[in-house]
Every structure is written in structure tokens, then in C-alpha cells.
Amino acid sequence: MATGGRGLNLRGNFQRYITNATFHRQHYPIPREQTPYAFAKIAEYIEKDLSKAEQLYRQAIEIGERPESAVKDLAGILHQQGKTKEACELLQDYKHLFIADQTKYENLLRNLQKQIFPSQNTFNKAVKISNLSPMSDELTVRGLFLNPTRILHIEMGVESDGRTRYAILRFASHSGARKTLEGYQGSKYKLEWMSVNGEITGEVNLENPQQEQFSLFSKTKEKRNLDESWLYTYLPENNASQGSKDLIDELLENSLFTYLRKPNFELKVSAKPFDPEA
Numbered sequence: 523m524a525t526g527g528r529g530l531n532l533r534g535n536f537q538r539y540i541t542n543a544t545f546h547r548q549h550y551p552i553p554r555e556q557t558p559y560a561f562a563k564i565a566e567y568i569e570k571d572l573s574k575a576e577q578l579y580r581q582a583i584e585i586g587e588r589p590e591s592a593v594k595d596l597a598g599i600l601h602q603q604g605k606t607k608e609a610c611e612l613l614q615d616y617k618h619l620f621i622a623d624q625t626k627y628e629n630l631l632r633n634l635q636k637q638i639f640p641s642q643n644t645f646n647k648a649v650k651i652s653n654l655s656p657m658s659d660e661l662t663v664r665g666l667f668l669n670p671t672r673i674l675h676i677e678m679g680v681e682s683d684g685r686t687r688y689a690i691l692r693f694a695s696h697s698g699a700r701k702t703l704e705g706y707q708g709s710k711y712k713l714e715w716m717s718v719n720g721e722i723t724g725e726v727n728l729e730n731p732q733q734e735q736f737s738l739f740s741k742t743k744e745k746r747n748l749d750e751s752w753l754y755t756y757l758p759e760n761n762a763s764q765g766s767k768d769l770i771d772e773l774l775e776n777s778l779f780t781y782l783r784k785p786n787f788e789l790k791v792s793a794k795p796f797d798p799e800a
Contacts, residue, residue, distance in 0.1 A: 558582040559592055566599065575599050583616075590619045594630065606637045643696050646723055648716035649703070654687040663689045668705030672698040690716060703728065 552567060553560040562578030565571045579596035583589055593616045600609035613631050620627035651663065660678065664670040677690040693699040706713075706728060713726035 557587055558585065559587045562592075562595070566595070572599050572603055576603070589616070593619060597630070597634065601634060601637065606634055610634050610638065645717045645719075646696050646715040647693050647699060647718055649691045649693075649699055649726060650714045650716050650722065651689045651691065651708075652681065652686070652712040652714070654689060654711065656685060656687060658687050658689070660689075663691070666706060666708045666711075667702055668707065670702065672702045 552563045558578045558581040562575045562582060565575035565578055569575075576596060576599045579592050579599060582592040583596065593612060597609040597612050600606070600612065610631060613627070613634070617627065651666070654662070658678075660676045663676055663678075664673065667673075672693055673691050674694060675692045677692070679688050679690070680686075681688055691699070691702075693702065703713075703726060713728065715723045715726055717723050
């Protein structure tokens with residue numbers, strides 16, 4: 523009777539989780555079956571109990587329930603618990619399960635192996651921006667990037683000269699920092715990599731991005747380094763050499779309103795009177 527009661531209790535708990543977890547079912551791959559693999563998904567995504575999920579995934583592998591998925595999920599759970607080496611060994615032991623998709627298997631194994639012996643850049647998860655103005659704040663710093671969403675935290679400080687400020691931007695990963703720096707729009711500031719230990723490891727190398735000039739009358743895009751004045755004036759870049767030209771004509775010539783310009787021809791009227799019999 524006790525065993526039967528325990529079974530009813532497990533089924534009742536499972537139904538309760540499924541009934542109350544509509545949101546989780548929509549966003550996470552939680553099966554509806556009453557099996558170790560399904561319970562492992564619940565432990566991982568709803569209960570947030572990685573140790574319990576690990577145990578249930580191992581049970582699923584033992585009974586052959588979704589073995590390929592269970593092995594990959596178990597490897598991920600082990601990695602999250604800091605057992606990355608064990609996760610790699612697990613994948614190697616069950617390599618025969620991934621014959622149909624060797625590419626994904628090798629990519630997963632390779633990525634985990636990199637985490638065991640990470641490169642030096644992996645530890646560079648922060649960027650220091652120096653020479654900021656005294657009035658700079660977190661909003662100012664975020665405005666330097668096209669997409670600052672990957673920035674986890676910004677620490678503001680004052681330089682040793684007591685005037686200029688600096689900011690330390692922290693990211694979840696080095697790759698996340700790189701992605702953010704691709705949209706960097708500043709020019710006069712100094713950017714340096716900072717390790718997780720707070721050590722400056724080197725300057726951030728950024729190439730000067732070339733802006734694209736779009737033309738309505740061209741099928742292609744020309745790449746050129748734009749002068750700032752080009753962004754807010756109709757005048758051409760070499761306008762200084764054409765100072766003798768009338769300013770209004772110059773503006774009209776380089777704007778969309780060219781139809782307002784004076785015509786370049788003169789209407790000549792003959793002085794000879796009109797002869798109707800001619």
C-alpha cells in the first residue's frame with residue numbers, strides 16, 4: 523500500500539507541476555510523460571535543483587529513455603555545477619549515440635573542452651574607459667554604444683588627477699564584451715581590457731569604422747570616411763574653394779529643391795513686329 527501511495531503522490535505532483543506551469547511549458551522543453559526524463563526537466567527548469575536533475579537524467583540514460591537528449595542535457599547540468607571535465611568524459615563515453623549528427627556532437631564537446639583550459643582572453647570580462655568628463659555618468663557611458671544591453675554593471679570612478687572620470691564596464695563573457703564594442707561610437711576615450719582580478723591586461727584595439735554613404739541614384743553603397751560637417755549641411759566638402767558662388771544658389775544646387783533655381787537660359791524676344799500675312 524505504501525508503494526502505491528507513493529506512486530499516486532508522484533503522479534499527483536507531476537500533474538500539479540504541469541497544471542501550474544503553463545508558462546514553463548511554453549518556454550521550456552518539458553515533456554508531459556511521467557518518466558525520469560520528464561521529471562529531470564522539471565527539476566532543472568522549474569525547481570532549479572541541478573543535483574536532482576543530474577540524478578534523474580542518469581536514470582533516464584540507464585533505462586534508455588531519450589538517450590541522446592539525456593546525455594546532452596546531463597553534460598550541460600554537469601558543466602553548470604563546475605564538473606566540465608566529467609561532462610566531456612560523459613560525451614566521449616556515449617559518442618556512439620551521436621552517429622547521425624557528428625557535427626553537433628563535436629561542436630558541443632569542443633566548446634566544453636575549451637572551458638577546461640580557457641584562453642587568456644576568456645578572463646577579460648571587463649572594459650575600462652578613461653578620460654571621461656567630470657559630468658559623465660552611467661547614462662553617458664551607455665550612450666557610447668549602439669547596443670549596451672550586454673553590459674551587466676557600470677562602476678564610475680575619479681582618476682588620480684581629481685578631474686577626469688573613468689568607468690568600468692562588466693560583462694558576462696569576453697565575447698559579450700566584444701559584441702558590445704563593435705557598436706562603440708566614441709573617439710577621444712581610452713579603452714582597456716580588465717581581467718576578473720581587476721588587472722589591466724592591454725588596450726582595446728578598435729578599427730575606425732567606415733560609414734556607408736547611401737545614394738538614391740546608385741545601386742551600390744560607397745564606403746568613405748565622412749567629415750562631420752557632411753552629416754548636417756547641404757554644402758559639398760570642398761565648398762571653401764567656391765567662396766565666390768552665391769550661397770543661396772549653392773544650397774539649392776546641393777539640395778532636393780533644385781527646381782527652385784533660376785533657369786540657365788534667357789528668353790530672347792525678337793524686336794520685329796508680328797506680320798499675320800507672313
